[in-house]
Amino acid sequence: MIEVEGVERRYDGLAVLSEVTLSLPRGGLTAIIGPNGAGKSTLLSVMGRLQKPDAGRVTLEGMDLAQASGRLVARKLALLRQDNHTAARLTVRDLVAFGRYPHSRGNPGPEDHAQVARALAILGLEPLADRFLDQLSGGQRQRAHIAMVLAQDTECILLDEPLNNLDISHAVRIITLVREAAQALGKTVVVVLHDINMAAAHCDRIVVMKGGRILRHGPPAELMQAEFLSAVYETPISVHELAGRLVAVY
Amino acid sequence: MPEPQTPRPSSRQPGPAARLLFPLALGLTLAMGLASLFVGVSSVSPGLLWAEGGTGPATEVLLTSRLPRTLALALAGTGLALAGLVLQVLVRNRFVEPSTVGTTESASLGILLVMLLAPGLPVPARMAVAAGFGLAGTGLFLLVLRRVPQRSPLMVPLIGLLLSGVIGAVTTFIAYRTDMLQSLGAWSTGDFSIVLQGRYELLWIVAGLTLVTAVFADQITLAGLGRDMAIGLGVNHGAIRALGLVLVALLSAAVIVTVGIVPFLGLVVPNVVSLIMGDNLRRTLPVVCLSGAALVMACDIVGRLVVRPYEMPIGLTMGIVGSAAFLWLLTRRRGHGA
Numbered sequence: 001m002i003e004v005e006g007v008e009r010r011y012d013g014l015a016v017l018s019e020v021t022l023s024l025p026r027g028g029l030t031a032i033i034g035p036n037g038a039g040k041s042t043l044l045s046v047m048g049r050l051q052k053p054d055a056g057r058v059t060l061e062g063m064d065l066a067q068a069s070g071r072l073v074a075r076k077l078a079l080l081r082q083d084n085h086t087a088a089r090l091t092v093r094d095l096v097a098f099g100r101y102p103h104s105r106g107n108p109g110p111e112d113h114a115q116v117a118r119a120l121a122i123l124g125l126e127p128l129a130d131r132f133l134d135q136l137s138g139g140q141r142q143r144a145h146i147a148m149v150l151a152q153d154t155e156c157i158l159l160d161e162p163l164n165n166l167d168i169s170h171a172v173r174i175i176t177l178v179r180e181a182a183q184a185l186g187k188t189v190v191v192v193l194h195d196i197n198m199a200a201a202h203c204d205r206i207v208v209m210k211g212g213r214i215l216r217h218g219p220p221a222e223l224m225q226a227e228f229l230s231a232v233y234e235t236p237i238s239v240h241e242l243a244g245r246l247v248a249v250y
Numbered sequence: 251m252p253e254p255q256t257p258r259p260s261s262r263q264p265g266p267a268a269r270l271l272f273p274l275a276l277g278l279t280l281a282m283g284l285a286s287l288f289v290g291v292s293s294v295s296p297g298l299l300w301a302e303g304g305t306g307p308a309t310e311v312l313l314t315s316r317l318p319r320t321l322a323l324a325l326a327g328t329g330l331a332l333a334g335l336v337l338q339v340l341v342r343n344r345f346v347e348p349s350t351v352g353t354t355e356s357a358s359l360g361i362l363l364v365m366l367l368a369p370g371l372p373v374p375a376r377m378a379v380a381a382g383f384g385l386a387g388t389g390l391f392l393l394v395l396r397r398v399p400q401r402s403p404l405m406v407p408l409i410g411l412l413l414s415g416v417i418g419a420v421t422t423f424i425a426y427r428t429d430m431l432q433s434l435g436a437w438s439t440g441d442f443s444i445v446l447q448g449r450y451e452l453l454w455i456v457a458g459l460t461l462v463t464a465v466f467a468d469q470i471t472l473a474g475l476g477r478d479m480a481i482g483l484g485v486n487h488g489a490i491r492a493l494g495l496v497l498v499a500l501l502s503a504a505v506i507v508t509v510g511i512v513p514f515l516g517l518v519v520p521n522v523v524s525l526i527m528g529d530n531l532r533r534t535l536p537v538v539c540l541s542g543a544a545l546v547m548a549c550d551i552v553g554r555l556v557v558r559p560y561e562m563p564i565g566l567t568m569g570i571v572g573s574a575a576f577l578w579l580l581t582r583r584r585g586h587g588a
């Protein structure tokens with residue numbers, strides 16, 4: 001489980017996260033939604049210890065991220081960033097294999113090879129495995145980075161807009177995959193999404209952010225309200241029931 | 251200009267070319283090493299050595315001059331190629347090498363100051379001072395880099411060259427005021443004809459540093475993927491970067507102190523290898539080291555042959571080969587993010 005306690009983050013004195021407190025129990029898929037600039041990516045990088053909060057703290061299974069060993073945390077928490085511009089010329093297979101680095105420290109065993117093969121297969125990357133990253137399309141590169149995060153095989157997975165650049169088939173496959181990981185394997189998964197309907201259909205919990213604060217959080221049924229969503233996005237949004245789901249129309 | 255859309259399988263796929271590269275580099279290194287032992291003014295040949303049976307002028311030349319020279323060439327080539335590789339990975343720019351970011355110039359300044367202020371200092375201490383200055387110079391470059399907005403990957407080496415120019419000018423100025431200009435020129439130009447038994451052994455430190463780099467190869471590769479990626483995978487990004495910069499400074503200093511400055515090698519070799527094999531250090535490191543050794547030996551042999559019985563300094567041959575290769579690389583690298 002991961003706990004965010006009173007986190008603040010400022011850039012040049014400007015608050016980007018204010019009093020963010022959030023407790024995510026073990027297991028379950030949580031979506032973070034909100035307009036551009038709401039602070040979603042900042043919150044995720046603070047939770048993934050890429051940025052230090054100016055106040056407050058984040059704990060992962062009781063350990064304070066600010067104090068924990070980087071190596072240990074890397075075995076328990078994996079993070080996919082919003083923009084993955086890897087300049088290095090690595091093959092897809094090498095990149096995914098580096099996801100095992102926290103476990104293997106450079107000496108991969110059978111378990112590591114199996115995880116890499118599994119991640120490549122799940123994301124349909126086998127035909128591309130020996131290509132360099134700079135020879136891929138944007139969506140293929142995104143899939144390679146997701147495969148790396150999967151290969152890391154951590155209890156807690158933070159994904160910042162994982163569905164960016166993906167076609168419908170891969171988007172559905174990946175969101176289904178992480179939902180299964182959360183339900184069947186008890187992983188704690190947080191995804192930043194822009195597609196509210198995707199969030200409502202697949203996630204156990206939705207966190208709505210705006211202006212560096214968490215406005216509300218709860219199960220999709222509680223948050224899929226036309227008035228609330230319209231206010232958050234400052235855009236007229238209506239919510240309808242369609243095929244047993246709540247669907248936002250905008 | 252748009253990137254041509256046609257795939258270039260020979261160099262862009264890590265296919266057969268990548269797999270052949272290691273045996274090729276190994277073969278070339280061995281061939282060049284043998285050639286280097288037997289090419290020169292006084293004749294040394296396997297037949298002659300056999301006839302002498304262990305003592306004689308040819309054996310003497312081989313042991314006191316040719317062998318040390320060949321080893322020095324191989325070690326210096328390895329060290330320079332490796333320094334270029336590590337620097338390129340850590341700066342995340344393909345157009346840098348120790349002599350284009352201020353490392354080399356700073357190390358030279360350090361050596362000049364030693365010659366002025368403590369001429370009696372033993373060579374290892376001289377190297378330590380050179381490495382210290384080299385490290386400071388590289389650090390300065392990184393500080394400047396952080397402050398300048400970069401729009402193009404070419405800005406990075408440009409800043410480095412400017413900085414190198416400034417430091418080089420300071421060195422020249424001091425040398426001029428202290429009447430050291432001539433000796434500065436003499437030792438700073440890369441030259442292997444001065445290498446004799448007893449005067450190159452410090453270069454063995456390159457072998458040790460290569461091992462250290464090999465041990466940290468994965469972590470250096472990960473640091474080259476950027477801070478966030480490195481931290482995400484549990485690598486101490488700051489520590490690995492610092493280690494890499496120390497390695498670069500030590501490698502450069504060891505070569506400068508023993509044989510002088512050899513330009514371009516650190517730029518060209520890692521680039522060509524990266525184009526063919528990619529950037530996974532664990533895989534490219536042996537090929538980069540071997541290719542560096544082979545290229546330096548080849549340039550030195552050419553320098554020994556073209557103006558016989560005189561010699562062309564390696565700085566000249568390497569400069570011609572290197573600048574041509576660099577221009578070619580510039581046109582190849584355009585488009586895919588330096």
Ligand SMILES: Nc1ncnc2c1ncn2[C@@H]1O[C@H](COP(=O)(O)OP(=O)(O)OP(=O)(O)O)[C@@H](O)[C@H]1O
Nearest residue numbers: 011012016034035036037038039040041042043082
């Ligand atoms: N390095 C930075 N320096 C200054 N301000 C920053 C920096 N990074 C982010 N910000 C600001 O912090 C705020 C939150 O950014 P963040 O990236 O967390 O938003 P987000 O919710 O992920 O948005 P998006 O949906 O566009 O990805 C924005 O207003 C942004 O301008």
Ligand SMILES: [Mg+2]
Nearest residue numbers: 040041042082
């Ligand atoms: Mg974002």
